[in-house]
Amino acid sequence: MIALAPLSFTCPKCGSTDVFYSCSPSCCFNHVCSRCYATFEPQTSRVGEFTGELGPIPEVDTTCPTAPCARCGEYRLFAVAGDSVPPDRVLCVSCRALLTLELIEAKGD
Numbered sequence: 001m002i003a004l005a006p007l008s009f010t011c012p013k014c015g016s017t018d019v020f021y022s023c024s025p026s027c028c029f030n031h032v033c034s035r036c037y038a039t040f041e042p043q044t045s046r047v048g049e050f051t052g053e054l055g056p057i058p059e060v061d062t063t064c065p066t067a068p069c070a071r072c073g074e075y076r077l078f079a080v081a082g083d084s085v086p087p088d089r090v091l092c093v094s095c096r097a098l099l100t101l102e103l104i105e106a107k108g109d
C-alpha cells in the first residue's frame with residue numbers, strides 16, 4: 001500500500017519550503033520562493049513504473065507546487081511513500097510513471 005501526498009518543494013537557494021506555483025501549466029512551470037523570490041522550474045526524469053494499487057488521490061490547490069510528467073506531460077504528480085517504492089519518488093497518476101524530481105534554477109531575464 002502506498003500513500004500519495006501533494007508535492008512540496010524546497011527552495012534551492014534559501015531552503016524555505018514556502019514555495020508557490022505562480023503560472024499555469026499551459027505556460028510554464030516556474031515556481032517562486034516567497035522568502036527570497038528565487039524562481040525555479042521542476043524537471044522530472046522517469047525511473048520506473050508503478051504497478052500497485054493507488055490509494056485515494058489527494059485534492060490539490062492550483063497554487064501548490066506541481067511539475068510536468070517526463071513521459072506524458074500531465075501535471076498530476078504526487079510524492080509517493082510506501083514499502084514498494086524508494087524514497088523521494090514522485091508518481092504521475094495519469095500514466096503511472098515513477099519519476100525523480102529536480103529543481104532547476106530559472107535563469108534571470
Ligand SMILES: [Zn+2]
Nearest residue numbers: 011014033036
Ligand atoms: Zn528561497
Ligand SMILES: [Zn+2]
Nearest residue numbers: 069072092095
Ligand atoms: Zn505521466
